[in-house]
Amino acid sequence: MKEGQYRYCDMDVKVRSYNTVIVGTGAAGYNAADRLYQFGQQDIAMVTENRLSGTSRNTGSDKQTYYKLSMSGCEPDSVAAMAQVFFDGQCVDGEHALCEAALSAQCFLRLVELGVPFPHNRYGEYVGYKTDHDPSCRATSVGPYTSRMMTECLERSVEQKGIKVYGHHQVLRILTDKGAVRGLMCLNRQTKEYELFCCKNIIFATGGPAGMYAGSAYPIGHYGAAGVAFEAGAVGKNLTEWQFGLASLKPRWNVSGTYMQVLPRIVSTDREGGNPREFLNDYFKDRGEMLSKLFLKGYQWPFDVRKVMEGSSIIDLLIYRETCLKGRRVYLDFRENPGGREIDYGQLSEEARDYLERAGACFGRPIERLLHMNAPAVSFYMDKGVDLKSEMLEIALCAQHNNGGLSVNGWWQTNIEGLFAAGEAAGTHGVYRPGGSALNAGQVGSTRAAQYIAVKGQGEAVTPEELFRCCGGEIDEMLALGVQALFAGGEITGSEPEADYLQELKERATERMSRVGAAIRNREDIHKTCEEIRRELSSFKDSIRILGREQLGPMFRLRETLICQYVYLSAMEDYIGHGGRSRGSALYTDKEGRLPDRTLPELFRFRLDEGTLRDAVQEVSYEKGVCSFRWRKVRPIPEKDDFFENVWRSYRSSKNIF
Structure with a gap:
């Protein structure tokens, strides 16, 4: 590590040098x-805007899942079988x-050794x-906070090694030259000053683009x-492939599993x-x-367009209609049974x-059933200042996970x-993934990147x-x-509302994205919004104004959010143009499609994708305000030569890193 002060553009700039910088904690x-x-x-450092924020540390569910290779019982499993599930x-x-x-077993057992208390039997x-989407019994959990425990155990290991973590650093630009x-x-x-890092490698671990949406299950503070x-x-x-699901708004938390299986009352109100x-x-x-x-909404939690006509995802649409189309607010009420009367469990599927009978939960009110089946689920909200025994819980259909992202190769390196x-x-x-596989993918991908960089x-x-x-431009x-934003802001006088100016711009942008580019999408609105964002970006420098250096961070974030929204919406429009139809967690309005019920708005008329693009991958590049697209065939699972002597010989010479 090297550090120094340098003069650049008539100001002092702090510059640090490392082999590798990891962005995100x-x-x-x-x-x-x-x-x-x-x-x-070991010539490495970490950069983060807020060490205690982020999805890994601050999100979960009633039983947050980690997906791994089977390690118990007599049910057969293999690397090939697990890979096929991902590929499918x-x-x-x-x-x-x-x-x-x-790498599933290696990464899982590493977490065990670091202290994550995954349960095992006495043997x-x-x-x-x-x-979900799991034909075997590969899932495990340590409760609502699986990813938090993972993060804290890994953090302790990093601290013990003395690896430097730079907090309060917002990344503005990845500096490149000649690709x-x-x-x-x-x-x-903190200082409101610009700082630079010279580095040969960057591992971008910033999570999904949570800042794009207003309706979000991502924790506040994750962008x-x-x-x-x-x-x-x-x-x-x-980029078109997301996962949306029902979540509480304050706090942001998935209302999956037991929250729905105890059959709460669902109520909508006007805005007041x-x-x-x-x-x-x-x-x-x-x-x-x-x-x-x-009940099914509990473990069919993600909105799945295949489950609209006959399954539980119709509930997601009904809630979306109340909130986004009618402008009302929706709540889970655990204080009373639906309809305010006893449940006849014989009427259930x-x-x-069978589930509720085996759980011994065919009695009382939803809150009593929830306390009986999953008391920590009640305690979680109590810890956040929400008493489910005495108040309702506001919910909405929210963005929860981006299945797409940056295109990487087998070592998780981008282009x-x-x-x-x-x-x-x-x-x-891809479009569908087993629940909990994202936690496994994060551990595997970061391990693969580290293996490659080390060699x-x-x-x-x-x-x-x-x-x-080389990067001065x-x-x-x-x-x-x-400079331009500060200069423009300095010309404003006596304008107290300007303090909320950036916040208003951000809210307008994210609400627009939730309305147009979330679970319900139609081509006309997407195209119109793309044009709006393109104009906003092209005029951003000349129109933006801030009142002081404390607003530099929010201003740069707004610009980054607009770029992100433009690229994602452009990908959705291109997908429709290639004949893409409703799949995964996205319903694309189709005038030639089916309407789940004649009482529902035409916006919900859709046609299911029948696998015509299942083997095609959409890739998008953004350059100077323009998106370009490439469609390619999905790469198959590699065929390998696993003859031991050949693998061993190659490993001795190159660690099998190519």
């Missing part, structure tokens, strides 16, 4: 740092499916259960930074909380069917009735030499003088943007 980022150190590359999720490249299966078998990483430009949110990567020239992959209505009764004429669908992506920032998932990414970064010479552009 979630489970994937900490694992990348921990693995790099373990593999011998559609639009998944084979090398990612194979790597995420092959040492790590038992599992089935999760390779040269450094990072950051804003120190993502995909727009920074797109601006640097990194290619996006499968008046005129309460149990709106599900308007759609379901059969009470038993309504309750059964509500066999699946729901830019030295730029790697791990965790949700990497687009290794192929050695060497020192460019000097500060060389960084200024990129640095100057960001500096000029800040």
Whole structure:
């Protein structure tokens, strides 16, 4: 590590030099740092805007799942079988499916050794259960906070190694030259000064682009930074594929599993909380069917367009209609049974009735059933200041996980030499994925990147003088943007509302994205919004104004969010143009399609994708305000020569890193 002060553009700039900088302090980022150190590359540092924020540390569910290779019982499992499940999720490249299966056991057991208390039986078998899109029993959990425990254990390991973590640093620009990483430009949110990092490698572990949406299950304080990567020239992959589901708004938390299986009352009100209505009764004429669908929503939690016509995802649409189309607010009410009367459990589907009977939960009110089946689920909200015994819980259909992301190769390196992506920032998932596989993918991807860097990414970064010479244009552009915004803001006098100016712009942008580019999408609105954002970006420098340096960070974030929204919406429009139809967690309005019920708006008319694009991968590049697209065939699962002597010989010479 080297550090110094340099004069650039008439100001003093702090410059640090490392072989590798990891951006993000979630489970994937900490694992990348921990693995790099373990593999011998110790000239590393971590950069984060807020060490205690982020999805890994602050999100979960009633039983947050980690998906791994089976390690118990007599049910057969194999790397090939697990890889096939990933690959069958559609639009998944084979090398990612194979790597995420092959390194599953190694990464899982590493977490066990670091102290994550995954349960095993008295003989040492790590038992599992089935999760969504999972034909086996590969899932495990340590409760609501699985990813938090992972992050904290990995963090302790990194701290013990003395790896430097730079907090309060917002990444503004990935600096590149001739298609390779040269450094990072950051804003120190404490000092309000710009700082630079010279580096040969960057592992981008910033999570999904949570800042794009207003309706979000991501924790407050998690924004993502995909727009920074797109601006640097990194290619996006499968950006259309998201996971949306029902979540509480305060706090942001998935209301999956037991929250729905205890059959709460669902109520909508006007914006002020008046005129309460149990709106599900308007759609379901059969009470038993309504309750059964509500139960299924527990473990069919993600919105799945295949489950609209006959399954539980119709409930997501009904809630979307109340909130986004009617402008009402929707709540879970655990204080009373639906309809305010006793439940006849004999009216439920066999699946729901059998589950509740085996759980001994065929009694009382929803809150009593929830306390009986999953008391920690009640305690979680109590810890956040919400007493489910005495108040309702506001919910909405929210963005929860991006299955797409940056396009990476088998070592999780992007098209830019030295730029790697791990965790949700990497687009290794397809349309469908087993629940909990994202946690496994983050550990595997960061391990693969570290393995590659430790062997192929050695060497020192460019000097500060060389960084200024080869990347001065990129640095100057960001500096000029800040100067212009401050100058424009300085011309404003006596305008107190200007303090909320950036916040208003952000809210308008994110609400627009939730309305147009979330679970319900139609081509006309997407095209119109793309044009709006394109104009906003082209005039951003000339129109933006800030009142002081404390607003530099929010201003740069707004710009990054707009870039991200533009790229993602452009990908959705291109997908429709290629004949793409409703699949995964996205319903695309189709005038020639089916309407779930004649009482529902035409916006919900759709046609299911029948697999015509299941073997096609959409990739997108962003350059100077223009998106370009490439469609390619999905790469198959690699065929391997596993003859031991051949593998061993190759491993001795190159560690099998190519």
